[in-house]
């Protein structure tokens with residue numbers, strides 16, 4: 001027989017157990033009620049921290065540095081409320097149909113949005129976040145580095161020094177082209193084009209010219225750039241930097257018609273998207289001497305197969321799409337993508353929303 005103290009103690013234990021169980025049950029129910037979010041890549045820590053600390057979504061993560069296989073992605077998006085993706089994921093009608101009507105927001109950790117079917121997203125009323133501005137400086141910096149590496153033949157020079165090609169100082173050996181007194185052309189003047197021009201100006205560039213679908217006087221005024229036609233841009237640029245977004249209008253815009261108008265001393269640089277260039281035409285322009293050199297941070301496909309003919313050319317410098325690859329920038333991109341996603345889930349204004 002229990003005395004009254006034992007009964008009281010047992011009561012206390014039971015009540016406390018009941019409360020704990022109740023709390024857990026409520027927590028579980030709340031968790032189940034939270035929006036479901038699929039993150040298609042191990043994005044940099046800043047973004048993941050923001051998502052986790054928000055406590056406002058259930059996150060499932062493809063915890064890898066490599067892209068999620070398409071079939072796995074299609075399986076995982078079914079029924080999600082939000083999707084945080086990177087530029088390797090094609091967000092098209094097939095995926096959106098499988099995702100279903102819960103999907104309210106797609107947030108891409110990229111400034112480029114050519115991997116998103118904008119019409120399909122718009123049709124379904126899905127909001128889209130992206131990450132402009134935070135990568136402008138790192139992309140501009142890398143563009144300048146690539147331009148100098150190409151025009152001053154740095155990769156060839158390093159290889160010659162390392163591989164015994166360095167005989168003696170020679171008068172015309174490894175001579176390249178200099179920015180001083182040059183004309184720099186920008187195809188697609190936006191924030192990145194302006195940032196590139198600002199960095200190039202101190203090298204003694206004489207003139208900046210640009211082309212776009214229409215003049216952009218406010219941006220152009222920052223760098224005293226002159227609006228010209230695509231033809232003039234090709235003919236007059238000593239250095240031609242491609243900074244436009246990939247759209248149906250810009251796909252393949254850098255083709256033989258453009259290269260044939262360029263000077264045979266010109267350097268062509270692309271840090272936007274590979275598909276704005278017709279790579280066969282570029283190969284011909286480089287091998288025929290129609291242009292002097294090309295620096296590419298982007299190609300079709302990516303990665304470019306190691307046996308691709310462009311890799312055989314000494315006057316073509318190819319980087320593996322690293323323009324925004326600084327630790328600070330990639331963290332800022334992931335933080336912005338996470339904040340865009342959370343704002344979209346809450347139905348609030350995003351920091352950077354793409355107009356569809």
Ligand SMILES: O=C(O)C(=O)CO
Pocket residue numbers: 087109110111112113135321322323324325
């Ligand atoms: O953000 C983008 O679109 C990129 O290409 C990454 O540098």
